[in-house]
Amino acid sequence: QVQLVESGGGVVQPGRSLRLSCAASGFTFSSYGMHWVRQAPGKGLEWVAIISYDGSKKYYADSVKGRFTSSRDNSKNTLYLQMNSLRAEDTAVYYCAKDAHFWSGYIDYWGQGTLVTVSS
């Protein structure tokens, strides 16, 4: 069965960096686009980024463009989110999620999320 396990969350000071990882299993990772979606405490879902199956195409939400970078290592079945210049408003649970196809835009499986808290 599909499993997505995020790691790397924690408490970080404003302006600092953090890298999230997502270990994928139970499907052919290299054949699917992957998303990052976040959810601030008590708030709704915010789509963050998508990366194509081969890493060649990436789109980002305006709120993170230029600060966050998504990448993947298909040899390790792992997705990454490099987050730089973090702000208090980036505080959220970050979900790694599998695209339903190689690049459709909707999500059929989600991880359980990792909490990132940006605070001094």
Place this chain on the structure above:
Amino acid sequence: EIVLTQSPGTLSLSSGERATLSCRASQSVSRSYLAWYQQKPGQAPRLLIYGASSRATGIPDRFSGSGSGTDFTLTISRLEPEDFAVYYCQQYENSPFTFGPGTKVDIK
């Protein structure tokens, strides 16, 4: 960017009742690239509907989606106790693949 608006914000109903949730887009989602997700407290979201009206694998047939253009609807024909949750719509017509703010279905 396509902005999605969901209404009502909260829907208070009893088990066995019909729930009708609305999602309106700021511009046409011309290929019906709209999905619905369910989220329960402390859990990740779950895909219910894609392509505006296609049920995802394993989703009961009491869940149905309809609509096109800018107006979409999720209907739960008879609420079961496990259906009380927050429901989000998402458009995947264009990046950014935005979500609506959600509709909470709670117990009356």
